[in-house]
Amino acid sequence: MEVRLVRADEHEVAAQLVLAAYRSLPGDHLTGDYAAEVADVARRSREAEVLVAVRRSGGLARDEVVGCVTFVADACSAWAELLEAGEAGMRMLAVRPDAQGRGIGHALVEACVARARALGRSALVLHTTPWMTTAHRLYETAGFVRFPSRDWSPLPEVPLRAYRLVLDCARDPAGRERSSVQPGGQ
Numbered sequence: 001m002e003v004r005l006v007r008a009d010e011h012e013v014a015a016q017l018v019l020a021a022y023r024s025l026p027g028d029h030l031t032g033d034y035a036a037e038v039a040d041v042a043r044r045s046r047e048a049e050v051l052v053a054v055r056r057s058g059g060l061a062r063d064e065v066v067g068c069v070t071f072v073a074d075a076c077s078a079w080a081e082l083l084e085a086g087e088a089g090m091r092m093l094a095v096r097p098d099a100q101g102r103g104i105g106h107a108l109v110e111a112c113v114a115r116a117r118a119l120g121r122s123a124l125v126l127h128t129t130p131w132m133t134t135a136h137r138l139y140e141t142a143g144f145v146r147f148p149s150r151d152w153s154p155l156p157e158v159p160l161r162a163y164r165l166v167l168d169c170a171r172d173p174a175g176r177e178r179s180s181v182q183p184g185g186q
């Protein structure tokens with residue numbers, strides 16, 4: 001499996017994948033224009049970085065797209081959702097329902113963390129809904145912590161919960177705070 005930028009000929013399959021993953025959730029948040037926004041991978045790939053997880057099995061002539069995420073490089077992006085200067089964002093993480101539970105989501109999150117670090121960002125911030133419980137577990141495993149001061153609701157029935165991974169140099173590569181006790185110290 002490889003994580004890389006989406007190609008133009010993969011926009012449609014990536015869009016359908018994200019919609020299918022979101023539709024498999026219990027809550028309904030593909031309301032209003034949101035389904036069309038989620039499906040517009042072409043626009044996201046122009047205005048942000050759309051990463052896909054692809055696998056190539058023996059008989060396949062082309063890569064099979066099994067996961068997708070949008071990396072938002074900075075607060076000026078059209079896709080920035082309550083980002084502040086110096087922060088990067090992550091949006092619309094999804095893994096094809098029949099490919100979930102095999103580490104693909106984790107690989108996409110780690111690819112975004114690596115991009116944010118490569119750009120020297122201070123933190124990676126994302127929003128999720130209360131019913132995205134698998135995603136919460138995934139984010140917490142990756143070191144993200146709840147960040148309630150950035151919670152918001154685009155609609156009354158869609159409460160968005162913020163999570164943040166701080167990437168400053170006082171943190172280890174997984175984003176956890178380094179111990180202030182030095183090796184050999186008391």
Ligand SMILES: CC(C)(COP(=O)(O)OP(=O)(O)OC[C@H]1O[C@@H](n2cnc3c(N)ncnc32)[C@H](O)[C@@H]1OP(=O)(O)O)[C@@H](O)C(=O)NCCC(=O)NCCS
Nearest residue numbers: 021093094095100101102103104105106128132134135138
């Ligand atoms: C969230 C999502 C992207 C995770 O993708 P994934 O490829 O299944 O994730 P991983 O295989 O890397 O698993 C991540 C963790 O969730 C667990 N997990 C995966 N599928 C699970 C399931 N159906 N039930 C319970 N736990 C599950 C894994 O065991 C793993 O936990 P661990 O690290 O403690 O072992 C995927 O479930 C999805 O597309 N959900 C719908 C869209 C969504 O909620 N997006 C989040 C936007 S904020």
